[in-house]
Amino acid sequence: DADVTQTPRNRITKTGKRIMLECSQTKGHDRMYWYRQDPGLGLQLIYYSFDVKDINKGEISDGYSVSRQAQAKFSLSLESAIPNQTALYFCATSEGGRETGELFFGEGSRLTVL
Amino acid sequence: RKEVEQDPGPFNVPEGATVAFNCTYSNSASQSFFWYRQDCRKEPKLLMSVYSSGNEDGRFTAQLNRASQYISLLIRDSKLSDSATYLCAVNNRADSWGKFQFGAGTQVVVTP
Numbered sequence: 001d002a003d004v005t006q007t008p009r010n011r012i013t014k015t016g017k018r019i020m021l022e023c024s025q026t027k028g029h030d031r032m033y034w035y036r037q038d039p040g041l042g043l044q045l046i047y048y049s050f051d052v053k054d055i056n057k058g059e060i061s062d063g064y065s066v067s068r069q070a071q072a073k074f075s076l077s078l079e080s081a082i083p084n085q086t087a088l089y090f091c092a093t094s095e096g097g098r099e100t101g102e103l104f105f106g107e108g109s110r111l112t113v114l
Numbered sequence: 115r116k117e118v119e120q121d122p123g124p125f126n127v128p129e130g131a132t133v134a135f136n137c138t139y140s141n142s143a144s145q146s147f148f149w150y151r152q153d154c155r156k157e158p159k160l161l162m163s164v165y166s167s168g169n170e171d172g173r174f175t176a177q178l179n180r181a182s183q184y185i186s187l188l189i190r191d192s193k194l195s196d197s198a199t200y201l202c203a204v205n206n207r208a209d210s211w212g213k214f215q216f217g218a219g220t221q222v223v224v225t226p
Binding site: 043 | 118120122148150155156157158159160163201203205212213214215216217218219
């Protein structure tokens with residue numbers, strides 16, 4: 001089983017619908033992240049959380065919200081989805097505060113908003 | 115201007131050849147650097163960290179040039195399996211090592 005699990009893996013929805021993407025991890029890491037990836041733009045940070053009580057906005061948080069339900073769970077919500085939120089979304093984890101700390105990614109959630 | 119920039123490629127490389135490409139970063143406070151590999155429609159996976167003195171892992175060599183603010187990746191004796199997109203990432207202490215900034219990736223295509 002993957003250390004970082006995202007659900008759903010694929011989702012097609014309509015404009016205006018509420019969508020939740022869920023992420024769970026078994027790595028025991030404190031830090032969790034949500035990124036979106038669009039062709040030609042690379043990975044853009046949406047939100048990140050250093051622990052259950054610490055949540056921070058990233059570069060492109062507008063239109064998104066998150067919830068850190070437990071150390072192992074970090075969910076991303078689109079309250080009212082719009083077509084330009086069509087993208088590949090990745091959850092990631094890392095150990096806390098190390099210069100050499102790397103990110104471990106989930107397999108991604110492909111979201112299409114019609 | 116993006117904080118981390120890469121030549122998108124593609125770099126078309128004959129099998130067995132050497133390919134090298136760079137990643138430039140604009141934040142002079144950047145302190146840690148990484149190369150990730152991403153296969154088509156898959157998640158990025160760490161290829162190697164980049165250390166100040168440069169480092170090598172098998173056929174892969176990473177270099178850091180702080181003065182010119184770029185990192186490089188060189189792949190020797192390219193294999194078909196090296197075909198992928200290579201993402202660079204930078205991080206710094208100011209954000210408690212929390213805000214990894216990624217480039218858009220360089221695509222490498224190794225041909226028989």
